[in-house]
Every structure is written in C-alpha cells, then in structure tokens.
Amino acid sequence: MASFLSRLGRFSFRRRWLVALLWVVLLVGAGVLAGRAPAAPPNDFSMPGTEAQQAYDLLEESFPELNADSATARVVFRAEDGKVTDPETKAAVQETVRELGNNPQVARVTDPYATRSVSKDGSTAYTQVSYKVPSPELEESSRTALQDTLEQARSQELTVEAGGNAVNEMPSGGRSAEALGLAVAALVLVITFGSLLAAGLPLLTAILGVGISALAIRALAEPLGLGSTTSGLATMIGLAVGIDYALFVVSRYRAELAHGRSREEAAGHAVGTAGSAVVFAGLTVVIALAGLSVVGIPVLTQMGLAAAGAVVVAVLIAVILIPALLGICGRRIGPPRPGRRGKDKDGLPRPGMGVRWARFVIERPVATLLGGAVLLGVIAIPAASLKMGLPGDDSKPVSTTQRRAYDLVAEGFGPGFNGPLTVVVQADDGSNAQAPAQSVAKQIGGRKDVAAVGQPRLSESGDTAVLTLVPSTSPAGSETADLVHTLRDPELASRSDARVLVTGTTAMNVDVSQKLSDALIPYLGLVVGLAFLLLIAVFRSLLVPLKAALGFLLSVLAGLGAVVAVFQWGWLASVFGVTEPGPVMSMMPIFMVGVVFGLAMDYEVFLVTRMREAHVHGQSPSDSVISGFEHSARVVTAAAVIMISVFASFMGSDEQMLKTIGFGLAVAVLFDAFVVRMALVPAVLALLGRSAWHLPRWLDRLVPDLDVEGERLAREPDGPATANPEAPDGAGPDPVAETAGSGVGPGTGH
Numbered sequence: 001m002a003s004f005l006s007r008l009g010r011f012s013f014r015r016r017w018l019v020a021l022l023w024v025v026l027l028v029g030a031g032v033l034a035g036r037a038p039a040a041p042p043n044d045f046s047m048p049g050t051e052a053q054q055a056y057d058l059l060e061e062s063f064p065e066l067n068a069d070s071a072t073a074r075v076v077f078r079a080e081d082g083k084v085t086d087p088e089t090k091a092a093v094q095e096t097v098r099e100l101g102n103n104p105q106v107a108r109v110t111d112p113y114a115t116r117s118v119s120k121d122g123s124t125a126y127t128q129v130s131y132k133v134p135s136p137e138l139e140e141s142s143r144t145a146l147q148d149t150l151e152q153a154r155s156q157e158l159t160v161e162a163g164g165n166a167v168n169e170m171p172s173g174g175r176s177a178e179a180l181g182l183a184v185a186a187l188v189l190v191i192t193f194g195s196l197l198a199a200g201l202p203l204l205t206a207i208l209g210v211g212i213s214a215l216a217i218r219a220l221a222e223p224l225g226l227g228s229t230t231s232g233l234a235t236m237i238g239l240a241v242g243i244d245y246a247l248f249v250v251s252r253y254r255a256e257l258a259h260g261r262s263r264e265e266a267a268g269h270a271v272g273t274a275g276s277a278v279v280f281a282g283l284t285v286v287i288a289l290a291g292l293s294v295v296g297i298p299v300l301t302q303m304g305l306a307a308a309g310a311v312v313v314a315v316l317i318a319v320i321l322i323p324a325l326l327g328i329c330g331r332r333i334g335p336p337r338p339g340r341r342g343k344d345k346d347g348l349p350r351p352g353m354g355v356r357w358a359r360f361v362i363e364r365p366v367a368t369l370l371g372g373a374v375l376l377g378v379i380a381i382p383a384a385s386l387k388m389g390l391p392g393d394d395s396k397p398v399s400t401t402q403r404r405a406y407d408l409v410a411e412g413f414g415p416g417f418n419g420p421l422t423v424v425v426q427a428d429d430g431s432n433a434q435a436p437a438q439s440v441a442k443q444i445g446g447r448k449d450v451a452a453v454g455q456p457r458l459s460e461s462g463d464t465a466v467l468t469l470v471p472s473t474s475p476a477g478s479e480t481a482d483l484v485h486t487l488r489d490p491e492l493a494s495r496s497d498a499r500v501l502v503t504g505t506t507a508m509n510v511d512v513s514q515k516l517s518d519a520l521i522p523y524l525g526l527v528v529g530l531a532f533l534l535l536i537a538v539f540r541s542l543l544v545p546l547k548a549a550l551g552f553l554l555s556v557l558a559g560l561g562a563v564v565a566v567f568q569w570g571w572l573a574s575v576f577g578v579t580e581p582g583p584v585m586s587m588m589p590i591f592m593v594g595v596v597f598g599l600a601m602d603y604e605v606f607l608v609t610r611m612r613e614a615h616v617h618g619q620s621p622s623d624s625v626i627s628g629f630e631h632s633a634r635v636v637t638a639a640a641v642i643m644i645s646v647f648a649s650f651m652g653s654d655e656q657m658l659k660t661i662g663f664g665l666a667v668a669v670l671f672d673a674f675v676v677r678m679a680l681v682p683a684v685l686a687l688l689g690r691s692a693w694h695l696p697r698w699l700d701r702l703v704p705d706l707d708v709e710g711e712r713l714a715r716e717p718d719g720p721a722t723a724n725p726e727a728p729d730g731a732g733p734d735p736v737a738e739t740a741g742s743g744v745g746p747g748t749g750h
Contacts, residue, residue, distance in 0.1 A: 002272040005279070009271025009323040013264050016327035023321050027208060030215035037219045048296060050511035051488060055424045055503035062459035063466060070107065071135040073146060073166035075100065076126045076408045077112070078159040083122030085113075089158060096153040096160065097127050105142045107132045124412025135165040143167065150401065161405035163393045180652070182207075184645035185243050192638040193250070198333050201250055201325055205317045206242030213238050213310035226302050233303045237595065238310030240646045241285060241602070244639040245278045245318035248606055250333075251635045253326055258335035267323040273613070274606075275319040280538050281605040282315035284531045285598030291527045292594050295519040297512070300587060304594065311598075354633025358626045358682055365683040372679045373554065376671060380557035382564040388513040389476045389583030392505075394418070395656040397579050410474070416451045419475025419506035423487065425456070425465045426499040434458060436498035437465035443492060449473060449483045475506045476582050484510045513586040520590050527597055528552075537703050538605060539612055540695045547684050547692075548604045551676040556596050558675075559668030560589060567660055576651060576663060585660050596668040599643060603677045606639070607632050611685065612693065621689045625682045633678070640673035 012019045047053045075096070079089050093112065101109040112118055112125040119125070129146070131138060146167060153160040182203065189199035217231045252274035256266035289311065292304030326333060351359075361368045393406040409417050423444075425437040437456035445453040454468040469487075473479040484507050486492075493500040528549050535545035563584055565571045570581035611628030619627055647669065650662030685692050695703065 001279070002276050005275045005319055006268040006272030008319060009275065010264055010268040012271075012320050012323040013267040013327040016324040019320060019324035020328065023208065023317070027212055027215070030212050030219060033219035034215040038222045047508060047512055047515065048298075050508070050515060051501055052503040052508040052511045055422070055501035056508075058424055058426065058464065058501065059422070059466065059503065062461065062464040063457075071131040071133060071138045071164075071166040073129040073131075073162050073164040074126050074405060074409070075129060075150065075160065075162045076124065076405045076412075077153075078124045078408050078412065079122075080157055080159060082157075084118060084125040085122050092153065092155075092158055093125060093127075096149060099149050099152075100127070100129050100146070103142055103145050105131050105133060105139060119412035121412070124408055126409060129164075129166065131166060138166060159408070161401045161408055163402040163405035163409075167402060180645075180649040182239075182646075184649070185642040188638050188641050188645070189243075189247065192247070192634065193254070194337060195333065197329060198250055198254065201322065201329075201333075202243045202246035205246045205321060205325070206239055206314070208321075209242040209313045209317050210235055210238045210310065213306075213313050216309070217306050226306065230299075230302045230306045234306040234310040236646065236650070237285075237289070237307045238314055240599070240643045241282070241311055242314040242317065243642050243646075244602065245282065245314050246322055247639055247642070248274045248278060248635060249318050249322045250326070253323075254333065254336050255631065263327070263330070267326050270326075271319050271323055273609075277605045277609045278315055278318045280534065281602040282311050283534060284601035284605070285311045287530050287534070288527050288594040288598035288601075291523060291530075292590070294523055294526060295516065295590060297515070300591075352630065352634070354629040355626055357633065357678070358629035361679060361682045362622050362625060362686045365686040368679050368683040369687070372675050372683070376554045376558040376675060379671070380554070380561040382562075382569065383557050383560040385568070386560060386564050386589065387478070387568060387583040388517065388586040388589070390509040390512060390586050391656045392419075392475060394474070394476060395580055395582060403579075414451050414470070414472060415474035415477070416471035416480070419471065419480065420504060421469040421471065421484065421487070421502055421507055422504040423467050423469050424501040424503065425467070425496070426501075427463050428497055428499065430463050432458075432462045433465040433498065434462070436496045437467060439496040440492065440498070440500055441467055443495065444469065444487065447483075449479055471506075475509070480506060481510045481513075509586070513583075516586050516590050520593065523590055524593055527594065531597070531601055535601070535604075536695075536699075539608060539693075540700070540703065540705070541612075541693050542695060542699075543688055543692050544608060544612075544685075547681065548601065548608075551604075551680055552597055552600045552672065554680075555600060555668055555672035555676050556593055558671045559592060559596060559664055562667045563588065563592075563660065563664045566663065567656075577659065578656075585657055588660055588664055591661065592664050592668060595665060596672065599669055600672040600676070603636055603640065603673050604681070607636050607677055607681065615693055621692065622686060625685050629682065636673065636677065640669060643669050643673075 077084055077089075077093050077096075079086065082089060084090065084093060090113065097109050097111060100106065106129060108128075108130045110117065110128045112127045115128075117126050117128075131142070143166065146162065150160050150162055186199065186203055189202055190196060193199045213234050214231045217226055217234060220226060221230070249270050253266050253270035256269045257263070261269060286308045289304040289308040293301040295301070393402040396403040396406075398404070398407075406418055423440065425433050425440050427433040427436055434456065437458075441453050441456060444450055449472050450469060451472040452470040456465040456467045458465050471480045471483050473483075484502055487500070487502045532545050532549055535548060536542065539545060566573060566576055566581075567578055568581055568584055570578065573579075573581055607628055610632045611624045614627035615621065615624040644666045647662050648666040650658050651666070
C-alpha cells in the first residue's frame with residue numbers, strides 16, 4: 001500500500017499541472033451536470049416496517065382526497081379581552097380565514113366555528129390550512145403570504161400565531177456556522193504550519209472536495225431519489241475530514257523536507273506514509289456512514305451514503321491532488337522552522353509538549369488510565385436515562401410563531417391537541433367498517449389518557465374508517481407513547497372484529513424512536529466488527545484494535561451523557577441556548593455512533609501508525625509511544641480542534657436538531673481526541689509493552705501485510721537523503737543539507 005501510494009504521489013508531483021487541471025475539469029463537469037439536473041425531490045420520510053407507515057399507506061389508498069403529504073398550517077387565534085365568539089372578534093377571525101383561502105396553492109381552510117375548534121372558555125380558536133403541494137414544493141410567495149396575513153390580523157385585542165410545516169423556516173445559522181468553522185480552522189492551520197500558504201492548502205482542497213460532492217449529489221438527486229437535505233451531512237463531514245486529511249499529508253511532507261529529502265521524494269514519502277493512514281482512516285469513516293443503511297430508514301440511508309461519498313472524495317484529494325499542489329507551490333512551502341523551546345540542563349534542545357506529555361503518561365500509566373476512565377464514566381452516567389423523540393414545534397425558540405402557536409393550543413385546548421393520533425379501522429371480512437369503528441371509538445373514548453375521539457369517517461368503498469383521537473398528554477410525553485402501544489393491543493382489534501392501526505406524526509415519532517433504538521446494537525456490532533477487522537490488518541495486532549474500540553465506546557457514551565444532561569435534563573441549558581429541555585432527537589444516538597466512530601478511528605490511525613512505524617524500525621515500546629507523540633501529537637491536536645470547531649459552530653442554529661447534532665459531535669470528539677487518544681492510548685500501550693504489537697502466528701499468515709507504516713518504502717532506493725529540497729524536482733546536490741535537515745534556511749514557507 002505504502003509503495004503504491006508513494007508512486008502515486010510522485011506521479012502527481014511530476015504531472016502536477018495535468019493533475020490539477022483534471023480536478024478543475026471534474027469540478028466544472030459536476031457543476032454543469034448539477035445545473036442541468038432537475039430539482040431534488042422531497043425527502044423520503046417513509047419508515048418501512050412500522051405500523052404507522054402501514055396505516056399511512058392504507059390511508060393513502062382508501063382516502064386519496066386527504067393528501068397526507070400536503071403542507072399544512074394551523075393558525076391559532078386568542079382573544080386578549082373577551083372571547084373569540086364576540087361579534088367583532090369573530091368577524092376578524094372569519095376575514096382572516098377568507099384571506100388565507102385566497103392563495104392559489106391553498107386547497108382548503110376550515111372554519112373554526114363550523115368545526116367547533118373553539119376552546120371551552122371561548123378564549124382560543126384555530127383553523128387548519130391545507131395546501132395542494134408538499135412542504136418542500138411550497139413556493140416562497142405562499143409562505144410570505146401566510147406570514148403577511150398573520151401580521152395583518154394581529155392587533156391588541158387578537159393574538160394570531162401559526163404552526164405546521166407550511167411555516168417552517170429554513171434553519172438559521174447554517175451558512176454562518178460553516179463560515180465560523182472555517183475561520184477557526186484557518187486560524188488553527190496558520191498556527192500549526194506557521195505559513196499562510198501551507199495553511200491555505202487544506203482549506204482550499206476541503207472546499208473543493210465539498211463543492212464536488214455537493215454538486216454530484218445535486219446531479220444524482222433525481223435518478224437516485226436523494227432528498228433535498230441529503231447534502232447537509234455530507235457538507236459537515238466532508239469539510240471536517242477534508243481539512244484533516246490534507247493537514248496530515250502536508251504536515252508529513254514538511255517533516256520529510258526537514259529530514260533532507262528532495263521535494264519529489266518528500267511528496268512520495270508523505271503520500272506513502274501519511275496517505276496510507278488517510279486511506280484506512282477514510283475507510284473506517286465510510287464503513288460507519290454507509291452502515292447507517294442497516295437501520296432501514298430511507299432518509300438516514302441517503303444521508304449516510306452521501307456523506308460516505310464526500311469522505312471518498314476527501315481521501316482522493318489528499319493522495320492525488322495534494323502532492324500536485326505541493327509541486328506547484330515549490331519552495332514556497334518548505335520544512336517547518338525549529339521551535340524556540342530553549343535548552344535543558346544538559347544543553348540539549350528542550351523536547352516539545354507532545355514528548356513531555358507522553359513521558360508524563362508513560363511514567364504514570366495506571367493513574368492516567370484510571371483517571372481518564374473514571375472521568376468519562378461519570379460523564380456517561382446520564383446516558384442511562386436517555387429518552388428519544390423527534391423535534392417538533394415545542395422544541396423551537398419561544399421567539400418563533402410556531403412555538404407560540406403550540407403554547408396557545410396547549411393552554412386553550414390541552415397539550416394533546418398538538419399531537420392528535422389517527423386511528424384507521426379496517427373490517428376483517430371486507431364488510432362495512434362503520435360498526436367496528438364505532439366499537440373502537442366507544443372502547444377508547446372513556447380512557448383517562450384520551451381527551452377526545454372524533455366521529456369515524458368512512459372510505460368510498462366503506463371497508464375502511466378513520467377517526468381522530470386526541471391524547472390528554474403532550475406529544476413528547478411518555479404517557480402518549482404508552483397510549484399508542486395500548487391502542488395497538490391485539491385484544492382491541494379482536495373485540496372489534498377489525499384491523500386497528502395507529503398513525504399520525506406522534507405515532508410515527510414513537511415508531512421511529514423504537515426502530516432506531518432496536519437498530520442501535522446491531523449497527524454498533526456491524527460497524528465496530530468491520531472496522532476491528534480492518535484495524536487488525538492496519539496495525540497487525542489484536543490488542544491495539546480492541547483498545548481502539550473500547551476507547552470509542554467510552555467517548556461515545558460520555559458524549560451521549562453530556563447530550564442528555566444538557567438537552568434532556570436542562571443542565572447549563574441557558575449557556576448552550578436550549579430553550580426547552582426534552583427528549584433527545586431519535587436519530588442522535590445512532591448518528592453519533594456512526595460519525596464519532598469514524599472520526600475516532602481517524603485519530604487512532606494517525607497517532608498509532610506513527611508509533612507502529614517507530615516500533616517496526618527498531619524502537620522500544622516506550623520510545624515508540626514517545627516518537628508517535630513527537631511527530632503526530634501537534635497535528636492530531638490541530639485536527640481535533642478543527643473538527644470540534646466545525647461541529648460546535650452549528651450550535652448557533654435556532655434549529656434544535658442542528659444544535660443537538662453540533663453539540664453532541666463536538667463534545668464526543670473532544671472526549672475521544674483529548675482523553676481517549678491523548679491519555680488512555682499511551683497509558684494502555686505503556687502497560688502492554690511489546691505484547692501490544694503481537695499478532696498470533698496463525699493469524700499473521702491470514703492477514704495481508706498492508707505496510708501502512710512504510711517499512712518497505714524505507715528500504716526502497718530513492719536517492720540520497722540529502723537531495724536538495726529547493727530544487728524544482730529534487731535534482732542536484734544540496735550544499736546546505738544539514739541546515740535543511742534542521743529546518744533552518746530558505747523554503748520555510750515565509
């Protein structure tokens with residue numbers, strides 16, 4: 001592997017302009033295809049295999065006129081003085097209802113007085129607006145018209161708010177979040193490299209990779225059925241790993257220059273060694289993201305595969321385009337300047353922070369291991385109380401009209417009116433469903449956890465009926481989830497001689513949470529198992545991959561614990577901008593497992609391959625750990641800070657989903673990079689000694705030798721080690737070999 005990648009790096013370095021041109025052509029070609037492609041279809045939010053989806057499909061077949069996919073808005077009116085039934089207030093409400101119906105995309109607007117959608121105290125009423133098209137296809141003019149109508153209807157006597165997917169605003173903070181993440185990444189890169197040009201390469205190539213990925217997703221959206229929001233995760237992950245992968249290759253290139261290699265040789269060695277680590281780190285991320293397809297939720301599968309594609313693009317850029325750009329930059333990117341660390345008592349250069357930290361851990365491995373494990377264990381405790389749900393209007397900031405409408409409905413009608421259930425009754429023998437539906441309504445109408453049950457409505461064929469049930473508790477409450485399970489009791493269906501199904505947004509949320517919870521352990525086993533086999537081949541060891549997997553479990557559990565403490569329990573809620581603590585987003589745990597596992601293995605591969613490289617070249621186990629930190633600690637730290645910054649910047653969004661994802665991924669990467677990889681890994685390796693790198697002989701014969709550490713590469717005759725790093729292609733003798741090797745002299749990137 002290292003030899004092949006080294007030759008690839010040399011080829012790209014020599015044919016630098018051709019390679020760069022090919023990537024520009026690829027970007028332009030993707031842009032042309034994306035520009036000609038039709039708009040992305042709406043996201044597929046179907047949940048195959050769930051009862052809610054079965055009921056939804058039956059509704060679509062039996063009641064096509066309901067058009068359950070259409071965008072909706074619930075407009076809520078509250079009289080501040082008097083009642084909404086007072087003549088003047090009633091006239092104002094009805095005028096607003098008429099105005100809402102004037103929009104050409106509106107299919108129907110209900111009259112709150114005709115549908116009895118008035119609270120018992122007469123203070124509140126609501127109307128339901130149904131559109132002809134799904135929410136993603138709703139024109140911006142229709143959303144604007146809805147907002148304008150609300151604004152005109154508001155007065156000192158009448159409060160008017162609206163909720164529903166027709167008024168859902170685009171998540172704020174998206175573009176500004178990416179800009180903030182890039183700004184922090186740029187600062188970290190400049191500090192790490194001490195060179196604007198060297199720092200600019202990872203940023204440039206990461207943006208290029210994200211651009212190609214996003215354009216490719218847009219071009220393939222229609223033929224592959226990719227939803228309109230599929231590129232969101234791909235952008236976040238592609239940006240983070242794109243910067244990191246390029247960072248490692250450029251850093252290794254400059255280190256090779258400091259050892260006196262010519263520029264072409266340095267590029268070849270950088271791609272052969274750091275590039276090998278990038279390839280296998282990228283493979284672990286791809287496995288984790290592509291593995292999301294085992295959950296069986298289409299939108300999650302699309303997001304995972306799209307993000308995996310973005311990671312593949314980032315890997316290809318790191319091993320193909322980066323050496324070409326290094327060749328184009330020439331002597332403007334040179335070896336790093338020596339640090340100003342002073343000298344120790346023996347007059348030798350003082351070791352760097354990474355070396356000092358590694359020595360500190362190696363001298364106290366047991367204390368470090370116990371301290372780190374206890375710290376993460378304590379932080380992980382709240383994860384045992386994890387409750388999952390999907391975000392609704394109740395999770396939005398109180399400044400939004402959706403949240404205010406939600407609160408008005410809860411105060412005027414009861415919390416359950418914000419999450420009604422739809423009960424579908426189908427006669428067993430295909431006969432008329434009126435009697436079975438009436439039986440079901442009678443059985444469930446007297447329950448304490450049921451606030452109201454509507455009259456059954458028959459389908460045109462008469463064999464299916466639908467009725468609306470309003471719980472007495474909020475949509476996110478555990479009591480409502482218990483009610484859904486109770487309504488699905490086979491005994492209720494048998495007593496009514498009918499098939500009884502429960503659906504609706506609330507029931508769908510319950511099913512999704514259950515499905516994701518059931519899939520978490522199989523998904524974890526699949527991803528960790530495949531990556532474990534891959535890491536055995538990378539490190540040629542059993543204990544190192546096992547340590548990596550156990551360390552990941554600690555970091556992801558600690559990350560989940562922090563998410564539960566902040567977003568579910570409300571600890572430090574005001575600090576992180578959490579307006580309404582509640583259940584954690586259902587997709588968050590499995591999403592965090594997939595993404596964090598891939599990124600955690602990144603740091604494991606980058607850090608430990610340098611340790612194994614030193615061990616293969618004859619250093620003792622302790623010295624190998626120190627050598628790994630000497631060469632990789634600074635770069636891994638910079639990569640982790642960049643990753644944390646990119647994720648944390650999404651916490652500025654008003655959307656609870658983006659805020660939760662950003663916080664969860666940021667803290668999990670923080671724990672994994674700085675506690676697990678920087679503390680627990682060297683402590684465990686110090687305790688294991690040589691046994692850490694042992695591979696049973698029978699397994700050694702079965703596992704392919706991938707040579708990630710570049711042992712064969714080091715034995716290849718590639719010219720004198722003192723070739724001139726300033727020559728365009730590395731040709732000619734170097735009159736200042738010693739100064740180049742120490743990092744002093746021209747070509748430092750300034």
